[in-house]
Amino acid sequence: MSQENVELVKALVPQPDTDWAELVRDEGAFAVVREAVSPLLTDDFESVMVWPAVNRTYAGLEGLRKNWLDWLEPWATYRITIDELIDLGERVVVLSRNHGRREDMETEVELIGAAILTFRDGKIARWEDYADRAEALEAVGLSD
Numbered sequence: 001m002s003q004e005n006v007e008l009v010k011a012l013v014p015q016p017d018t019d020w021a022e023l024v025r026d027e028g029a030f031a032v033v034r035e036a037v038s039p040l041l042t043d044d045f046e047s048v049m050v051w052p053a054v055n056r057t058y059a060g061l062e063g064l065r066k067n068w069l070d071w072l073e074p075w076a077t078y079r080i081t082i083d084e085l086i087d088l089g090e091r092v093v094v095l096s097r098n099h100g101r102r103e104d105m106e107t108e109v110e111l112i113g114a115a116i117l118t119f120r121d122g123k124i125a126r127w128e129d130y131a132d133r134a135e136a137l138e139a140v141g142l143s144d
Contacts, residue, residue: 051131
């Protein structure tokens, strides 16, 4: 099942030029996401943000959106590129680079982060976002 999990993650990740701030904030855009993603989540799906000074867990797809709305609040634009997907069977580690620009900035800043997606019965049960890539790798027993 692990290769199927990796393929599912690949299919879920928007194109690198997608503005996540717009995608998550816009009700119409998120309605499309909601329809496509809802069948891929377990009934008890959790979303976790592990960022500096922030560690919170929300339930369901709306919880994932709430987590992202909170994180994206200061950002005018925000996009994510994937460096690597690591197949760990029932978990897939997503190594990413996040690029954001605040309203008062002319240039983007880069955050080298990661996410851990945990699968159960072919669906995503947990999505953890980490600002610190090394912390995410340590969480799954890998070193940077």
